[in-house]
Amino acid sequence: MGNENFVFDKYLISKGLKLTKPRKIILNTVFATHEHFNVDGLYDKIRKKHKDVSRATIYRTIPLLIESGLIKQSLRCLAKDHYEHTYGHSRHLHLICEKCGKIIEIESKEAESILNKLAKKHDFKIREFNIGAKGICNNCKK
Amino acid sequence: MGNENFVFDKYLISKGLKLTKPRKIILNTVFATHEHFNVDGLYDKIRKKHKDVSRATIYRTIPLLIESGLIKQSLRCLAKDHYEHTYGHSRHLHLICEKCGKIIEIESKEAESILNKLAKKHDFKIREFNIGAKGICNNCKK
DNA sequence: AATGAGAATGAGAATTAATCTCAATACCAA
């Protein structure tokens, strides 16, 4: 396990908030794998072990995780908000298969550097990148 | 006015569908300006002139406009699906201000060509690009 | 002009992700 706990705790303390049991469970489940996630999937995963964490708390915790810099919003998929790790992950792009839902992550900072350059020209302060494409993956093409 | 009508009609006919009055109104309102739009705004705009076009029909027509290649889904903004013209527009990126909602469009094919290259490597067929960033525009920074 | 079959419509109900409310509980410093 990385030290997401430390990062998160530090952030919470700085805001006068507390690293409670439900928040710990959510945090650890989010970082149990490196995959993208949405609230529904996360909820199911959590409920297998912990019957006492509610959807509401998950929804309330996600903005805190984002604020603390641990995760960020990713491209929407199947009408649901998606999230991905930022902590411990280098920047990447996504190819999202609209058939099977697979998300291909590709390490590349090129596109971001283009956007950074353009943002500078327009005096625009970027908070979050959205770079990717949707289509059909090689498996689903057959 | 461009010949979106022709393009749309051709598409509809190819599918055994008809270019009806509501569809014509929706099409023409969408292409009355070059701006991005969402269903709510489009509905208001249409209803100023035509009291007899329902939200349902707008929601039903948008997929047809997308299928026909006239528009595409754009980055979501303020929890609403957004759309943009593709017909008669060269490819561009977006900088979306999270404060005032302004959308800065920037002509650039660079980022797309990067994604195209990567997609090719992964044998992935791109249907739609999502390239942009969210943050704060120069006006709102003050 | 009349007809008939399928497409299209408006209105409102239904769905669903996300947010909010509120009473009850947990946390922690004193």
Place this chain on the structure above:
DNA sequence: TTGGTATTGAGATTAATTCTCATTCTCATT
């Protein structure tokens, strides 16, 4: 232990989008 916050779960609420269905349109064919 106490008191003051922060936090929680449950369920109600909101709001965008989709669906249902009875009615209306469209248009090729009479």
